[in-house]
Amino acid sequence: MARFLKKRDQQLGRTPGSPVFIGQQKIDRPRIRKIDYSASTLHDAFFPDMEGMTPPQAGEPCCWLNxxxxxxxxxxxxxGSLFNLPSLVLExxxxxxxxxxxxxxSESVFVTLKMLFFDRDHTMIQSEQFSAILQDNCLLTFQEKPGDIFDPVRxxxxxxxxxxxxxxPDYLLYALLDCIFENYLKAVEVLGERIEAFDEEILEDPSSELLEEINIYRREVSYVRKAVYPAKEIVLRMVRTESELVSAATQPFVRDLADMVEQTMDAVDIYREMLSDHLSSYNMVMNNKLSETMKFLTMxxxxxxxxxxxxxxxxxxxESMPELHFKHGYYVILGIMGGIAVAMLAYFKKKHWL
Incomplete structure (x- = not known):
């Protein structure tokens, strides 16, 4: 399946707002986890379905439904019916x-973005869709599969x-976004450790395998860039939002997210340029090697x-060539030929062609 775009065959011709799943199914059945919390209480439980579940009322503990x-x-x-969610948001x-x-x-704030993970076994960035709907006293989050980066928050x-x-729940949303953005930076750092090591390897052993690896990392950096750049827009819009669901007390923490995204974007840009420089260096080294080889063969x-x-x-x-009957002619001609070869080598060395 394509990584940069998902096939939308199932959505073609559908009514806008229809909740049609697009992507690869990663678990057999959904898993529902509900955490109710307040300063004095905490209740964490899993549910098989939505039966009997109701949105929290004013004065009740905050709810995190994942x-x-x-x-x-x-x-x-x-x-959608239970929490009065817009159909386009569900889509x-x-x-x-x-x-x-x-x-x-008017009654909710919607955020969707990618969570990134570095797969060391396959040397590639894996992504997962994360969506969050912030309502009064409630935060709904949606993921493709169990297992995430939010254990520190829990x-x-x-x-x-x-x-x-x-x-x-607005501060809870900030905490989740903070985990996601920290993981962006971590993924870029892991890529960067390998990218920075290419310089020395290009000069020592510019093999075809190294060229293939450089191209792989160029693709992965582009994939990270596709996720990170729109994230900056999300943070800026969240900072400027006039929604009462994002309190003034949470705004300074959201602004701090903008600094983290900027740092990640700077790192992504730097590593993109480094990879372009690595390709140029690789081509230059290979051209130099080819020139040396051609120089040797020409000489x-x-x-x-x-x-x-x-x-x-x-x-x-x-018959009329007198040297044909010269007794030592064979050795003389070999000596002349050897002398010419040595003289030419000395001349090449003097000209710094060798």
Whole structure:
């Protein structure tokens, strides 16, 4: 399946707002996890379905409802009805090829972007769609599969005196985005460690395998760039939003995210330029090697031109050639040929051609 774009065959001709899953199904059935928290209480539980679940009311503990698995259209429709979600938002949630975006509505704030992971076994960046819907006293999050980078956030929720337990769901959304952006930077750092090592290897052993690896890293950096650049737009729009769902107390932390995204973007740009320089260096080294090889072959051929001439003249075997009957003629001609070869080598050395 294409990594930069997802096939949209199933969505063709559908009514806008239809929750049609686009992407690769990664689990058999969705997993629902609900965490209710406040300064004094914490309740964490898994549910087989949405039966009996209701949105939290004013004065009740905050709710973090996480859905792993986006392919169940019935579940998404139930969620939409229960939490009064716009149909176009649900359509974006189940589209794993959706471009990162931020939208503010009267009763909710919607964010969708990519989570990135570096797969060392296959030397490539893996991505997963993450979507979040912020409502009053509730945060809904959607992922493609179980297993994520949010365990530090869940651990912090165990601390009754921590900021997470004493803040609203908007601060929880910030904490999740912070984990995602930190992982962006981590993925770029892992790529950068290998990219920076290419310089020395290009000079020492510019093999075809190294060229292939450089091209692989160029592709992976481009893939990271596709996810990171729109993330900056999300942060800036979140900073400028006038939605009351994002409190003034959370805004300074959101602005801090912008600095992290800028740092990641700078690193991505630097490594893109370095990879372009590596390709130029590789081509230059290979051209130099080819020039050295051609120089050697040219000199080798040049040395044999006069020797071939002498051998041709000496081997014409005309009866009237007096040197044909010279007793030591064979050794003399070999000596002359050897002397010419040595003289030419000395001349090449003097001219710094060798």
């Amino acid at each position: 859905i792993d698995g986006l392919h169940d259209a019935g579940l998404m429709t139930t969620l 974006d949630v189940v589209n794993t090829g959706q471009r990162p975006k931020f939208e503010a509505f 651990t912090r929720l165990q601390n009754a005196g921590g900021r997470l337990r004493n803040s609203g 080798f051929a040049t040395m044999f031109i006069p020797l071939s001439f002498l051998a041709g003249v000496y081997g014409m075997n005309f």
